[in-house]
Amino acid sequence: MVANSLRARVRAEMIDEIKAVARRHLATDGANLSLRAVARDLGMASSAIYRYFPSRDDLLTTLILEAYVALGDAVEAADDAVDRDDLRERWFAGCRAARAWALANPAEYALLYGSPVPGYAAPDDTVEPAMRPPLTLIGIVRDGLAAGQLTPPPAADLPQPVRDDLADIAASLSPGMPAALLARGMAGWTQLFGLISFELFGRIKGGLPHRDDYFDHQIALMADLIGLPR
Amino acid sequence: MVANSLRARVRAEMIDEIKAVARRHLATDGANLSLRAVARDLGMASSAIYRYFPSRDDLLTTLILEAYVALGDAVEAADDAVDRDDLRERWFAGCRAARAWALANPAEYALLYGSPVPGYAAPDDTVEPAMRPPLTLIGIVRDGLAAGQLTPPPAADLPQPVRDDLADIAASLSPGMPAALLARGMAGWTQLFGLISFELFGRIKGGLPHRDDYFDHQIALMADLIGLPR
DNA sequence: AACCTGTCAAGAGCACTGCTCTCGAATTGG
DNA sequence: CCAATTCGAGAGCAGTGCTCTTGACAGGTT
Numbered sequence: 197m198v199a200n201s202l203r204a205r206v207r208a209e210m211i212d213e214i215k216a217v218a219r220r221h222l223a224t225d226g227a228n229l230s231l232r233a234v235a236r237d238l239g240m241a242s243s244a245i246y247r248y249f250p251s252r253d254d255l256l257t258t259l260i261l262e263a264y265v266a267l268g269d270a271v272e273a274a275d276d277a278v279d280r281d282d283l284r285e286r287w288f289a290g291c292r293a294a295r296a297w298a299l300a301n302p303a304e305y306a307l308l309y310g311s312p313v314p315g316y317a318a319p320d321d322t323v324e325p326a327m328r329p330p331l332t333l334i335g336i337v338r339d340g341l342a343a344g345q346l347t348p349p350p351a352a353d354l355p356q357p358v359r360d361d362l363a364d365i366a367a368s369l370s371p372g373m374p375a376a377l378l379a380r381g382m383a384g385w386t387q388l389f390g391l392i393s394f395e396l397f398g399r400i401k402g403g404l405p406h407r408d409d410y411f412d413h414q415i416a417l418m419a420d421l422i423g424l425p426r
Numbered sequence: 427m428v429a430n431s432l433r434a435r436v437r438a439e440m441i442d443e444i445k446a447v448a449r450r451h452l453a454t455d456g457a458n459l460s461l462r463a464v465a466r467d468l469g470m471a472s473s474a475i476y477r478y479f480p481s482r483d484d485l486l487t488t489l490i491l492e493a494y495v496a497l498g499d500a501v502e503a504a505d506d507a508v509d510r511d512d513l514r515e516r517w518f519a520g521c522r523a524a525r526a527w528a529l530a531n532p533a534e535y536a537l538l539y540g541s542p543v544p545g546y547a548a549p550d551d552t553v554e555p556a557m558r559p560p561l562t563l564i565g566i567v568r569d570g571l572a573a574g575q576l577t578p579p580p581a582a583d584l585p586q587p588v589r590d591d592l593a594d595i596a597a598s599l600s601p602g603m604p605a606a607l608l609a610r611g612m613a614g615w616t617q618l619f620g621l622i623s624f625e626l627f628g629r630i631k632g633g634l635p636h637r638d639d640y641f642d643h644q645i646a647l648m649a650d651l652i653g654l655p656r
Numbered sequence: 657a658a659c660c661t662g663t664c665a666a667g668a669g670c671a672c673t674g675c676t677c678t679c680g681a682a683t684t685g686g
Numbered sequence: 687c688c689a690a691t692t693c694g695a696g697a698g699c700a701g702t703g704c705t706c707t708t709g710a711c712a713g714g715t716t
Contacts, residue, residue, distance in 0.1 A: 362634075409585045414616070676699085680693105
């Protein structure tokens, strides 16, 4: 099957090339990139693209999926590179990695976390990769609880219905995780997403030159809220 | 000028009708609504639309601007309806109003706070209306400080560069507003945006049936962070 | 070496888009 | 009443996603 694998290899290279060019177009055209333009850049007929991707949405889905994986990898790698016991530094590393990836790949970030493409429905394959970044951050909180470095907030803070909802999720993530703590971890993730989005989508005030420091401080606020020891 | 005003009135009605139909299409097609489809719904030729809006982007800009105003009005009205001295309740009212407006007008919210439309650049007219919702919330914090109900966080929390940046902004908003307090108010606004976006863009998914309560709790967390008295 | 068979690129074509221009028709102000 | 302005409709251009057909090529088999 060596001969067949040659053909398969050429095909794989072609797919990679299409994705690379499409990613480049993504940076300028966003979600409405043109298949024909990609084909033009590759010097091929637009119809030839359909040999490799059944539709434009399918190409987009592939890019989205790979972007989720890339972001997840970046956050996880940053977390892994820090002393496991230094929870606060792990939190900072994970959040900073997410922001750095977003700033380096703004179009892909917009594709993941911007407004959903109208006709487009995310297939099920994307939900698991999409959960990885937040789960990595929640994992830091979980470790802190397990290590006794973190005292959970009073459960009375949580209204009963939310406590029940979150208790189910918490149990599936990590046995013994208090709902109130999970709520604060989710708040941290929400804040991270908001911070990056505001910065990337240009809705941040003009007079904020020291964005890195601002980001760090806002992230520190959430670390305090979660209870990560200084 | 009565005769002229007849034509002007018809024209104004026509513009309103176009905007209304466009808003309806926005709900299904998002940012890539079709001028031709709008024209079809109105029973007119597509070229006729150009008598009223110079381009599709211009129509979108009008919708965006009016959406900002609507959201700003909703938040302000909710804030105004609450006893001025009950800061926490004002915070809740403002945040809930923003969420309610977003849930009622998801497409418009996506247009305002989703990923920016690729080729589209927001004109200057939009920045002032865009600032109204966050400024209303910051105003609550300012009032709390002025009334002495709110003790500002220690300035040492803020790294020097951020303190300087925020001090400039704070001074332009309200004299005497501490930078550290402004930072927390901005964190609250960021969190609000993140919460609404996650809920609206479907990234919260299953396992959280009591969304209202969840939202309230997350907002309460930020109220605590800001220091709004219970 | 000759012969199928599956794969591929290309072209034509359909329905759609934003936008421009022109041409009559209607309305308005003088 | 007439000239000037405004308006709607139609044709047309360049672009889009996508489908279908046609012809060329390489793979493995006989």
